[in-house]
Amino acid sequence: MSQILIIEDEERISSFVAKGLKASGFQPTVADTGKEGAYLAQTGDFELVILDLGLPDEDGFSVLASIRSTNQGTPVIILTARSGIDDTVAGLEGGADDYMSKPFRFEELLARVRLRLRPQAAVAEDQVIRVGELELDSGSRRTRLRGREIDLSAREFGLAEAFMRNPGQVLSREQLLSRVWGYDFDPGSNVVDVYVRYLRNKLGAEWFTTVRGMGYRFEEPS
Structure with missing residues (x-):
């Protein structure tokens, strides 16, 4: 069972995503601050990270940088209300593997999670x-x-x-x-x-x- 870290401070969204992932066979963990999320991501216990940019204690880009400073391999999907092209480019160039804007459909997020967790040969x-x-x-x-x-x-x-x-x-x-x-x-x-x-x-x-x-x-x- 793949463990997924959700770094999201809005409880309604984090609960919705966590419940959907759990129903789909994953094991989600929620961190509601950037500091906690960066610490957990660096433990190596998680196979994928879902990251919000608008966190209460620090910007999500700094959390992403912190994760990538010690962990290059874990896929990171940014899930944020920021839909501007500058933020999208900054996220992808900063090391994120994917970028989704809110509002979103869970089925699409789930498809992207599965895509990032599967070997490339199995994707098609x-x-x-x-x-x-x-x-x-x-x-x-x-x-x-x-x-x-x-x-x-x-x-x-x-x-x-x-x-x-x-x-x-x-x-x-x-x-x-x-x-x-x-x-x-x-x-x-x-x-x-x-x-x-x-x-x-x-x-x-x-x-x-x-x-x-x-x-x-x-x-x-x-």
């Missing part, structure tokens, strides 16, 4: 997901059913990917909202039901089972 294979005769390529953003290409919108694609990475499992509406629509969502929204209906129309209703009071289960039709 991991981009293609197959369940029965349904194939999804997260690299080219293409979906094929029985060899025929299916046109999906960005949200439909994200929802299909969430289902196809968890075949046979019951996923709640809250899980799907957080993974596809991001952490800042309305839990009372019916948007998941609407988009499941879209996917049923395009892929076939037989792929999706409604589990009353719980959510949806996706699996190959028998």
